[in-house]
Amino acid sequence: MGIRKSACVVMMFLFLVFPLVSQGGVPLDTVKTNVDSVLAVLRNSTLKGEAGKKAKADKIRDASGKLFDFIELSKRTLGANWNKLDAGQRRDFVQLYTKLLEDAYVDKITAYTDEKVDFTKEVPLGANTVEVQSEVKTKTAKIPIYYRVIRKDDGWKVYDVVIEGVSLITNYRTQFREILASKPPESLLETLRTKVGGK
Protein backbone atom coordinates (compact mmCIF):
# COMPACT_ATOMS: atom_id res chain seq x y z
CA MET A 1 0.00 0.00 0.00
CA GLY A 2 2.89 2.34 0.71
CA ILE A 3 4.22 1.88 -2.79
CA ARG A 4 0.81 2.54 -4.29
CA LYS A 5 0.38 5.68 -2.25
CA SER A 6 3.74 7.14 -3.18
CA ALA A 7 3.21 6.17 -6.83
CA CYS A 8 -0.03 8.16 -6.76
CA VAL A 9 1.70 11.18 -5.26
CA VAL A 10 4.51 10.99 -7.82
CA MET A 11 1.97 10.66 -10.64
CA MET A 12 0.04 13.64 -9.35
CA PHE A 13 3.23 15.66 -9.12
CA LEU A 14 4.21 14.70 -12.67
CA PHE A 15 0.81 15.63 -14.03
CA LEU A 16 1.03 19.01 -12.38
CA VAL A 17 4.51 19.68 -13.69
CA PHE A 18 3.69 18.56 -17.25
CA PRO A 19 0.12 19.59 -17.97
CA LEU A 20 -1.81 18.24 -20.95
CA VAL A 21 -0.84 21.24 -23.03
CA SER A 22 2.93 21.10 -23.35
CA GLN A 23 4.71 24.46 -23.63
CA GLY A 24 6.95 23.41 -26.55
CA GLY A 25 4.99 24.18 -29.69
CA VAL A 26 2.38 26.48 -28.15
CA PRO A 27 3.42 29.75 -29.87
CA LEU A 28 3.48 28.09 -33.29
CA ASP A 29 0.17 26.30 -32.74
CA THR A 30 -1.49 29.46 -31.44
CA VAL A 31 -0.40 31.54 -34.42
CA LYS A 32 -1.24 28.75 -36.88
CA THR A 33 -4.72 28.26 -35.45
CA ASN A 34 -5.49 31.97 -35.46
CA VAL A 35 -4.06 32.62 -38.92
CA ASP A 36 -5.95 29.61 -40.24
CA SER A 37 -9.20 30.93 -38.80
CA VAL A 38 -8.63 34.28 -40.54
CA LEU A 39 -7.90 32.47 -43.81
CA ALA A 40 -10.99 30.29 -43.36
CA VAL A 41 -13.15 33.41 -43.13
CA LEU A 42 -11.46 34.90 -46.19
CA ARG A 43 -11.98 31.75 -48.21
CA ASN A 44 -15.60 31.37 -47.13
CA SER A 45 -17.43 31.80 -50.42
CA THR A 46 -20.89 31.76 -48.81
CA LEU A 47 -20.34 35.26 -47.45
CA LYS A 48 -21.16 37.34 -50.48
CA GLY A 49 -22.75 40.67 -51.29
CA GLU A 50 -22.87 43.71 -49.01
CA ALA A 51 -24.23 41.82 -46.00
CA GLY A 52 -21.70 39.04 -46.49
CA LYS A 53 -18.89 41.54 -46.78
CA LYS A 54 -19.91 43.10 -43.48
CA ALA A 55 -20.17 39.71 -41.75
CA LYS A 56 -16.78 38.79 -43.17
CA ALA A 57 -15.18 41.97 -41.86
CA ASP A 58 -16.65 41.35 -38.40
CA LYS A 59 -15.42 37.78 -38.31
CA ILE A 60 -11.97 38.84 -39.42
CA ARG A 61 -11.90 41.48 -36.69
CA ASP A 62 -12.73 38.80 -34.10
CA ALA A 63 -10.05 36.49 -35.43
CA SER A 64 -7.39 39.17 -35.64
CA GLY A 65 -8.26 40.26 -32.10
CA LYS A 66 -7.27 36.78 -30.92
CA LEU A 67 -4.10 36.79 -33.02
CA PHE A 68 -2.70 40.23 -32.15
CA ASP A 69 -2.04 42.21 -29.00
CA PHE A 70 -2.68 45.64 -30.43
CA ILE A 71 -1.64 47.51 -27.28
CA GLU A 72 1.74 45.78 -27.21
CA LEU A 73 2.07 46.34 -30.94
CA SER A 74 1.28 50.06 -30.57
CA LYS A 75 3.76 50.50 -27.74
CA ARG A 76 6.53 48.81 -29.67
CA THR A 77 5.73 50.82 -32.77
CA LEU A 78 5.96 54.19 -31.07
CA GLY A 79 8.87 53.23 -28.80
CA ALA A 80 9.97 56.21 -26.72
CA ASN A 81 7.34 58.39 -28.39
CA TRP A 82 4.60 56.38 -26.64
CA ASN A 83 5.40 58.19 -23.39
CA LYS A 84 4.72 61.56 -25.05
CA LEU A 85 1.05 60.65 -25.50
CA ASP A 86 -1.37 61.19 -22.62
CA ALA A 87 -3.71 58.41 -21.46
CA GLY A 88 -6.54 59.42 -23.77
CA GLN A 89 -4.28 59.83 -26.77
CA ARG A 90 -2.84 56.37 -26.16
CA ARG A 91 -6.29 54.80 -26.29
CA ASP A 92 -7.16 56.77 -29.42
CA PHE A 93 -3.88 55.78 -31.03
CA VAL A 94 -4.34 52.06 -30.32
CA GLN A 95 -7.88 52.18 -31.69
CA LEU A 96 -6.96 54.03 -34.89
CA TYR A 97 -3.77 52.07 -35.52
CA THR A 98 -5.68 48.80 -35.00
CA LYS A 99 -8.23 49.87 -37.59
CA LEU A 100 -5.50 50.86 -40.03
CA LEU A 101 -3.70 47.52 -39.58
CA GLU A 102 -6.89 45.49 -39.85
CA ASP A 103 -7.65 47.15 -43.17
CA ALA A 104 -4.09 46.75 -44.41
CA TYR A 105 -3.47 43.26 -43.08
CA VAL A 106 -6.75 41.90 -44.36
CA ASP A 107 -5.98 43.37 -47.78
CA LYS A 108 -2.58 41.75 -47.73
CA ILE A 109 -3.72 38.28 -46.79
CA THR A 110 -6.68 38.51 -49.12
CA ALA A 111 -4.09 38.69 -51.89
CA TYR A 112 -2.71 35.35 -50.69
CA THR A 113 -5.94 33.43 -50.19
CA ASP A 114 -5.19 30.92 -52.93
CA GLU A 115 -1.65 30.31 -51.81
CA LYS A 116 -0.34 27.61 -49.54
CA VAL A 117 0.84 28.64 -46.09
CA ASP A 118 3.35 26.48 -44.23
CA PHE A 119 4.34 27.05 -40.63
CA THR A 120 7.93 25.91 -40.45
CA LYS A 121 9.51 26.61 -37.05
CA GLU A 122 9.78 28.76 -33.96
CA VAL A 123 12.89 30.64 -32.91
CA PRO A 124 13.19 32.06 -29.40
CA LEU A 125 13.97 35.80 -29.41
CA GLY A 126 13.94 36.80 -25.75
CA ALA A 127 12.73 35.63 -22.36
CA ASN A 128 9.06 36.10 -23.32
CA THR A 129 9.22 36.41 -27.08
CA VAL A 130 9.31 33.89 -29.89
CA GLU A 131 9.41 34.19 -33.68
CA VAL A 132 7.03 31.84 -35.48
CA GLN A 133 8.18 31.37 -39.06
CA SER A 134 5.89 30.65 -41.96
CA GLU A 135 6.25 30.51 -45.69
CA VAL A 136 3.72 31.41 -48.35
CA LYS A 137 4.24 29.61 -51.64
CA THR A 138 3.23 31.56 -54.72
CA LYS A 139 3.50 30.51 -58.36
CA THR A 140 6.99 31.91 -58.78
CA ALA A 141 8.38 32.50 -55.30
CA LYS A 142 8.34 31.65 -51.62
CA ILE A 143 7.55 34.56 -49.32
CA PRO A 144 8.79 34.24 -45.73
CA ILE A 145 6.32 35.66 -43.21
CA TYR A 146 7.46 35.67 -39.59
CA TYR A 147 5.14 36.36 -36.65
CA ARG A 148 6.80 37.69 -33.50
CA VAL A 149 4.81 36.71 -30.44
CA ILE A 150 4.94 37.63 -26.78
CA ARG A 151 3.68 35.62 -23.82
CA LYS A 152 0.78 37.44 -22.20
CA ASP A 153 -1.61 36.46 -19.39
CA ASP A 154 -4.11 35.25 -21.98
CA GLY A 155 -1.74 33.36 -24.25
CA TRP A 156 0.75 34.09 -27.03
CA LYS A 157 -0.01 37.26 -28.95
CA VAL A 158 1.51 38.66 -32.12
CA TYR A 159 3.22 42.05 -31.73
CA ASP A 160 5.05 42.19 -35.08
CA VAL A 161 4.88 40.63 -38.54
CA VAL A 162 8.05 40.43 -40.63
CA ILE A 163 7.47 39.93 -44.36
CA GLU A 164 10.58 39.31 -46.50
CA GLY A 165 12.74 40.81 -43.79
CA VAL A 166 10.60 43.93 -43.46
CA SER A 167 9.19 44.41 -39.97
CA LEU A 168 5.75 45.94 -39.86
CA ILE A 169 6.24 47.86 -36.62
CA THR A 170 9.66 49.16 -37.66
CA ASN A 171 8.19 50.37 -40.93
CA TYR A 172 5.41 52.27 -39.16
CA ARG A 173 7.79 53.50 -36.46
CA THR A 174 9.88 55.24 -39.12
CA GLN A 175 6.77 56.88 -40.57
CA PHE A 176 5.35 57.97 -37.20
CA ARG A 177 8.74 59.21 -36.00
CA GLU A 178 9.01 61.60 -38.95
CA ILE A 179 5.60 63.02 -38.12
CA LEU A 180 6.23 63.28 -34.38
CA ALA A 181 9.63 64.90 -34.93
CA SER A 182 8.01 68.13 -36.09
CA LYS A 183 4.40 67.89 -34.93
CA PRO A 184 2.49 67.23 -31.67
CA PRO A 185 0.90 63.80 -30.99
CA GLU A 186 -2.57 65.21 -31.69
CA SER A 187 -1.60 65.87 -35.29
CA LEU A 188 -0.46 62.24 -35.72
CA LEU A 189 -3.86 61.12 -34.44
CA GLU A 190 -5.54 63.50 -36.87
CA THR A 191 -3.54 62.03 -39.77
CA LEU A 192 -4.55 58.53 -38.69
CA ARG A 193 -8.20 59.56 -38.34
CA THR A 194 -8.23 60.90 -41.90
CA LYS A 195 -6.47 57.77 -43.17
CA VAL A 196 -8.84 55.34 -41.44
CA GLY A 197 -11.97 57.39 -42.12
CA GLY A 198 -11.19 57.65 -45.82
CA LYS A 199 -11.51 53.90 -46.30
Added chain:
Amino acid sequence: MRGRNNRRRGDVKLPAEPWVGMLVVMVLLLWLFPLSVPAETVEGPKKDAVITEPVQGVDGNRTEGAPIPSSDPYGDVTEKETEVAELEGPTIADPIEPWNRAMYHFNDKFYFWVLKPVTKGYQYVIPEGFRVIFSNFYNNIKAPVRMVNHLLQGRPRRAGVELERFVINSTMGAAGLRDCAAECFGITGRDADFGQTLGKYGTGFGFYIVWPFLGPSSPRDTVGFVADMFMKPTTYVGSGWSTTERVGLTAHERVNQTSFHIGDYEVIKESAVDPYVAFRDGYVQYRTKAIEGE
Protein backbone atom coordinates in the same frame (compact mmCIF):
# COMPACT_ATOMS: atom_id res chain seq x y z
CA MET B 1 -26.91 -3.96 -15.69
CA ARG B 2 -26.32 -2.77 -12.23
CA GLY B 3 -25.37 -6.21 -11.09
CA ARG B 4 -22.79 -6.57 -13.81
CA ASN B 5 -21.24 -3.26 -12.98
CA ASN B 6 -21.06 -4.15 -9.35
CA ARG B 7 -19.42 -7.44 -10.16
CA ARG B 8 -16.80 -5.79 -12.34
CA ARG B 9 -16.01 -3.26 -9.66
CA GLY B 10 -15.63 -6.00 -7.20
CA ASP B 11 -13.29 -7.90 -9.52
CA VAL B 12 -10.94 -5.00 -10.13
CA LYS B 13 -11.09 -3.65 -6.56
CA LEU B 14 -10.22 -0.20 -7.79
CA PRO B 15 -11.00 2.09 -4.89
CA ALA B 16 -9.25 0.13 -2.23
CA GLU B 17 -9.53 3.13 -0.02
CA PRO B 18 -11.80 6.12 -0.70
CA TRP B 19 -8.95 8.67 -0.74
CA VAL B 20 -7.29 6.91 -3.69
CA GLY B 21 -10.37 7.48 -5.85
CA MET B 22 -10.58 11.09 -4.72
CA LEU B 23 -6.93 11.59 -5.53
CA VAL B 24 -7.33 10.12 -9.02
CA VAL B 25 -10.26 12.43 -9.72
CA MET B 26 -8.37 15.43 -8.38
CA VAL B 27 -5.32 14.67 -10.48
CA LEU B 28 -7.45 14.24 -13.57
CA LEU B 29 -9.21 17.53 -12.96
CA LEU B 30 -5.95 19.36 -12.40
CA TRP B 31 -4.47 17.75 -15.47
CA LEU B 32 -7.35 18.75 -17.71
CA PHE B 33 -7.62 22.26 -16.33
CA PRO B 34 -4.09 23.48 -15.71
CA LEU B 35 -3.43 26.40 -13.44
CA SER B 36 -3.02 28.78 -16.36
CA VAL B 37 -6.41 30.14 -17.37
CA PRO B 38 -7.36 29.71 -21.02
CA ALA B 39 -7.45 32.80 -23.20
CA GLU B 40 -11.13 33.27 -23.94
CA THR B 41 -12.34 33.47 -20.36
CA VAL B 42 -10.24 36.53 -19.61
CA GLU B 43 -10.33 38.29 -22.93
CA GLY B 44 -13.96 39.29 -23.41
CA PRO B 45 -14.70 41.42 -20.37
CA LYS B 46 -11.21 42.91 -20.32
CA LYS B 47 -11.53 44.15 -23.87
CA ASP B 48 -14.93 45.66 -23.23
CA ALA B 49 -13.59 47.43 -20.22
CA VAL B 50 -10.90 49.02 -22.33
CA ILE B 51 -13.41 50.45 -24.74
CA THR B 52 -16.17 51.54 -22.39
CA GLU B 53 -14.01 52.86 -19.59
CA PRO B 54 -14.42 56.64 -19.45
CA VAL B 55 -11.26 58.40 -20.41
CA GLN B 56 -10.31 61.33 -18.28
CA GLY B 57 -8.24 64.25 -19.35
CA VAL B 58 -8.27 63.53 -23.04
CA ASP B 59 -7.60 67.14 -23.86
CA GLY B 60 -4.68 69.14 -22.70
CA ASN B 61 -1.09 68.10 -22.49
CA ARG B 62 0.10 65.53 -20.06
CA THR B 63 1.54 67.02 -16.95
CA GLU B 64 5.19 66.22 -16.57
CA GLY B 65 6.20 64.03 -13.69
CA ALA B 66 2.95 62.06 -13.62
CA PRO B 67 3.97 58.85 -15.33
CA ILE B 68 1.39 56.17 -15.89
CA PRO B 69 2.59 52.98 -14.21
CA SER B 70 3.82 50.27 -16.57
CA SER B 71 1.60 47.69 -14.86
CA ASP B 72 -1.32 49.32 -16.72
CA PRO B 73 -1.49 47.90 -20.26
CA TYR B 74 -1.55 51.49 -21.48
CA GLY B 75 1.24 52.51 -19.11
CA ASP B 76 4.57 54.08 -19.98
CA VAL B 77 7.17 52.05 -21.77
CA THR B 78 10.35 51.63 -19.80
CA GLU B 79 13.76 52.74 -20.98
CA LYS B 80 14.82 49.14 -21.57
CA GLU B 81 11.83 48.49 -23.84
CA THR B 82 12.38 51.61 -25.93
CA GLU B 83 16.07 50.82 -26.32
CA VAL B 84 15.18 47.49 -27.89
CA ALA B 85 12.63 49.16 -30.12
CA GLU B 86 14.95 51.95 -31.24
CA LEU B 87 17.86 49.66 -32.01
CA GLU B 88 15.77 47.33 -34.08
CA GLY B 89 15.53 49.29 -37.30
CA PRO B 90 18.35 50.17 -39.70
CA THR B 91 18.27 53.68 -41.15
CA ILE B 92 19.52 55.46 -44.25
CA ALA B 93 20.59 59.04 -44.94
CA ASP B 94 18.34 60.95 -47.32
CA PRO B 95 20.17 64.14 -48.34
CA ILE B 96 18.50 64.40 -51.74
CA GLU B 97 14.96 63.92 -50.44
CA PRO B 98 13.33 66.49 -52.80
CA TRP B 99 14.72 64.65 -55.86
CA ASN B 100 13.77 61.31 -54.38
CA ARG B 101 10.23 62.37 -53.59
CA ALA B 102 9.85 63.72 -57.12
CA MET B 103 11.14 60.44 -58.55
CA TYR B 104 8.87 58.48 -56.22
CA HIS B 105 5.88 60.35 -57.67
CA PHE B 106 7.19 59.85 -61.19
CA ASN B 107 7.48 56.09 -60.65
CA ASP B 108 4.06 56.02 -59.02
CA LYS B 109 2.53 57.60 -62.10
CA PHE B 110 4.60 55.36 -64.37
CA TYR B 111 3.18 52.33 -62.56
CA PHE B 112 -0.46 53.42 -62.69
CA TRP B 113 -0.43 54.96 -66.15
CA VAL B 114 1.91 52.63 -68.06
CA LEU B 115 3.18 49.52 -66.31
CA LYS B 116 -0.09 48.41 -64.76
CA PRO B 117 -2.34 48.82 -67.82
CA VAL B 118 0.27 47.17 -70.06
CA THR B 119 0.69 44.31 -67.59
CA LYS B 120 -3.07 43.85 -67.28
CA GLY B 121 -3.35 43.54 -71.05
CA TYR B 122 -0.43 41.12 -71.08
CA GLN B 123 -1.98 39.12 -68.25
CA TYR B 124 -5.21 38.89 -70.23
CA VAL B 125 -3.51 37.65 -73.39
CA ILE B 126 -0.84 35.33 -71.97
CA PRO B 127 -2.08 32.46 -69.76
CA GLU B 128 -0.46 32.08 -66.36
CA GLY B 129 1.30 28.85 -67.31
CA PHE B 130 3.23 30.62 -70.02
CA ARG B 131 4.08 33.49 -67.75
CA VAL B 132 5.54 31.02 -65.24
CA ILE B 133 7.63 29.54 -68.08
CA PHE B 134 9.00 33.00 -68.96
CA SER B 135 9.70 33.68 -65.33
CA ASN B 136 11.65 30.42 -65.06
CA PHE B 137 13.60 31.26 -68.19
CA TYR B 138 14.65 34.72 -66.99
CA ASN B 139 15.48 33.32 -63.61
CA ASN B 140 17.60 30.48 -65.00
CA ILE B 141 19.58 32.73 -67.30
CA LYS B 142 20.65 34.85 -64.33
CA ALA B 143 22.40 31.86 -62.72
CA PRO B 144 25.88 33.28 -63.55
CA VAL B 145 25.10 36.40 -61.49
CA ARG B 146 24.18 34.28 -58.47
CA MET B 147 27.10 31.89 -58.90
CA VAL B 148 29.72 34.64 -59.11
CA ASN B 149 28.27 36.53 -56.15
CA HIS B 150 28.01 33.43 -53.96
CA LEU B 151 31.68 32.76 -54.76
CA LEU B 152 32.66 36.36 -53.99
CA GLN B 153 30.76 36.07 -50.71
CA GLY B 154 32.82 33.00 -49.85
CA ARG B 155 29.97 30.51 -50.21
CA PRO B 156 31.20 27.93 -52.75
CA ARG B 157 28.51 25.50 -51.62
CA ARG B 158 25.70 27.83 -52.64
CA ALA B 159 27.50 28.64 -55.90
CA GLY B 160 27.64 24.89 -56.49
CA VAL B 161 23.91 24.57 -55.91
CA GLU B 162 23.31 27.34 -58.46
CA LEU B 163 25.55 25.55 -60.97
CA GLU B 164 23.71 22.31 -60.33
CA ARG B 165 20.35 24.01 -60.79
CA PHE B 166 21.57 25.73 -63.95
CA VAL B 167 22.73 22.44 -65.48
CA ILE B 168 19.53 20.56 -64.58
CA ASN B 169 17.18 23.35 -65.68
CA SER B 170 19.01 24.08 -68.90
CA THR B 171 18.83 20.42 -69.93
CA MET B 172 15.97 18.53 -68.27
CA GLY B 173 14.14 21.80 -67.71
CA ALA B 174 14.10 22.47 -71.48
CA ALA B 175 16.55 25.39 -71.62
CA GLY B 176 15.28 26.84 -68.37
CA LEU B 177 11.59 26.85 -69.24
CA ARG B 178 10.84 24.67 -66.27
CA ASP B 179 12.33 24.77 -62.78
CA CYS B 180 12.96 21.03 -62.81
CA ALA B 181 15.72 21.28 -60.19
CA ALA B 182 13.15 22.39 -57.62
CA GLU B 183 10.16 20.42 -58.95
CA CYS B 184 11.87 17.10 -59.72
CA PHE B 185 14.73 17.08 -57.22
CA GLY B 186 13.76 19.62 -54.60
CA ILE B 187 16.94 21.65 -55.10
CA THR B 188 16.16 25.27 -54.35
CA GLY B 189 18.58 28.13 -54.82
CA ARG B 190 19.25 31.43 -53.13
CA ASP B 191 19.41 34.88 -54.58
CA ALA B 192 22.68 36.79 -54.57
CA ASP B 193 23.64 40.10 -56.14
CA PHE B 194 26.68 42.35 -56.23
CA GLY B 195 25.14 45.06 -54.05
CA GLN B 196 24.74 42.35 -51.41
CA THR B 197 28.33 41.21 -51.96
CA LEU B 198 29.59 44.77 -51.42
CA GLY B 199 27.44 44.98 -48.30
CA LYS B 200 28.93 41.77 -46.94
CA TYR B 201 32.40 43.29 -47.44
CA GLY B 202 31.28 46.16 -45.20
CA THR B 203 30.16 48.80 -47.71
CA GLY B 204 27.25 50.83 -46.36
CA PHE B 205 24.28 52.13 -48.32
CA GLY B 206 25.76 55.58 -48.71
CA PHE B 207 22.44 57.35 -49.03
CA TYR B 208 18.98 56.83 -50.44
CA ILE B 209 18.38 57.41 -54.11
CA VAL B 210 15.26 56.76 -56.17
CA TRP B 211 15.91 56.14 -59.85
CA PRO B 212 13.26 56.77 -62.46
CA PHE B 213 11.75 53.44 -63.64
CA LEU B 214 14.04 51.38 -61.38
CA GLY B 215 12.90 52.65 -58.00
CA PRO B 216 14.62 52.63 -54.56
CA SER B 217 18.38 52.22 -54.52
CA SER B 218 21.63 53.58 -53.10
CA PRO B 219 25.06 54.28 -54.61
CA ARG B 220 26.21 50.86 -53.42
CA ASP B 221 23.27 49.00 -54.89
CA THR B 222 23.50 51.04 -58.10
CA VAL B 223 27.09 49.88 -58.55
CA GLY B 224 25.86 46.38 -57.79
CA PHE B 225 23.07 46.66 -60.34
CA VAL B 226 25.48 47.72 -63.10
CA ALA B 227 28.01 45.00 -62.21
CA ASP B 228 25.29 42.33 -62.23
CA MET B 229 24.13 43.58 -65.61
CA PHE B 230 27.54 42.69 -67.07
CA MET B 231 27.12 39.14 -65.79
CA LYS B 232 23.65 38.75 -67.27
CA PRO B 233 23.60 36.93 -70.63
CA THR B 234 20.56 38.96 -71.80
CA THR B 235 22.78 42.05 -71.70
CA TYR B 236 24.74 40.71 -74.64
CA VAL B 237 21.74 40.21 -76.87
CA GLY B 238 21.96 42.54 -79.87
CA SER B 239 24.94 44.53 -81.04
CA GLY B 240 24.74 47.84 -79.22
CA TRP B 241 23.65 49.32 -75.86
CA SER B 242 20.13 50.21 -76.85
CA THR B 243 19.11 47.79 -79.56
CA THR B 244 15.48 46.85 -79.99
CA GLU B 245 16.18 43.29 -78.87
CA ARG B 246 17.71 44.34 -75.57
CA VAL B 247 15.13 46.95 -74.72
CA GLY B 248 12.36 44.56 -75.73
CA LEU B 249 13.75 41.75 -73.57
CA THR B 250 14.20 43.99 -70.55
CA ALA B 251 10.70 45.41 -70.90
CA HIS B 252 9.20 41.97 -71.33
CA GLU B 253 11.00 40.63 -68.29
CA ARG B 254 9.70 43.55 -66.25
CA VAL B 255 6.10 43.18 -67.44
CA ASN B 256 6.17 39.40 -67.00
CA GLN B 257 7.49 39.76 -63.46
CA THR B 258 4.96 42.47 -62.62
CA SER B 259 2.14 40.23 -63.82
CA PHE B 260 2.59 38.14 -60.65
CA HIS B 261 2.60 41.17 -58.37
CA ILE B 262 -0.28 43.34 -59.52
CA GLY B 263 -1.83 44.68 -56.35
CA ASP B 264 1.21 44.36 -54.08
CA TYR B 265 2.32 47.94 -54.66
CA GLU B 266 -1.20 49.23 -54.15
CA VAL B 267 -1.57 47.43 -50.81
CA ILE B 268 1.69 48.78 -49.41
CA LYS B 269 0.90 52.28 -50.62
CA GLU B 270 -2.65 52.19 -49.25
CA SER B 271 -1.66 50.95 -45.80
CA ALA B 272 1.09 53.53 -45.38
CA VAL B 273 0.69 56.83 -43.56
CA ASP B 274 3.54 58.33 -45.59
CA PRO B 275 4.12 56.00 -48.59
CA TYR B 276 7.45 57.60 -49.51
CA VAL B 277 8.87 56.90 -46.04
CA ALA B 278 7.24 53.45 -45.99
CA PHE B 279 8.96 52.40 -49.22
CA ARG B 280 12.28 53.91 -48.16
CA ASP B 281 12.20 51.99 -44.89
CA GLY B 282 11.02 48.86 -46.68
CA TYR B 283 14.01 49.10 -49.02
CA VAL B 284 16.47 49.60 -46.15
CA GLN B 285 15.07 46.72 -44.10
CA TYR B 286 14.86 44.38 -47.08
CA ARG B 287 18.43 45.03 -48.18
CA THR B 288 19.80 44.89 -44.65
CA LYS B 289 18.16 41.49 -44.20
CA ALA B 290 19.66 40.31 -47.50
CA ILE B 291 23.12 41.23 -46.22
CA GLU B 292 23.00 40.50 -42.51
CA GLY B 293 20.35 37.77 -42.31
CA GLU B 294 22.12 34.38 -42.10
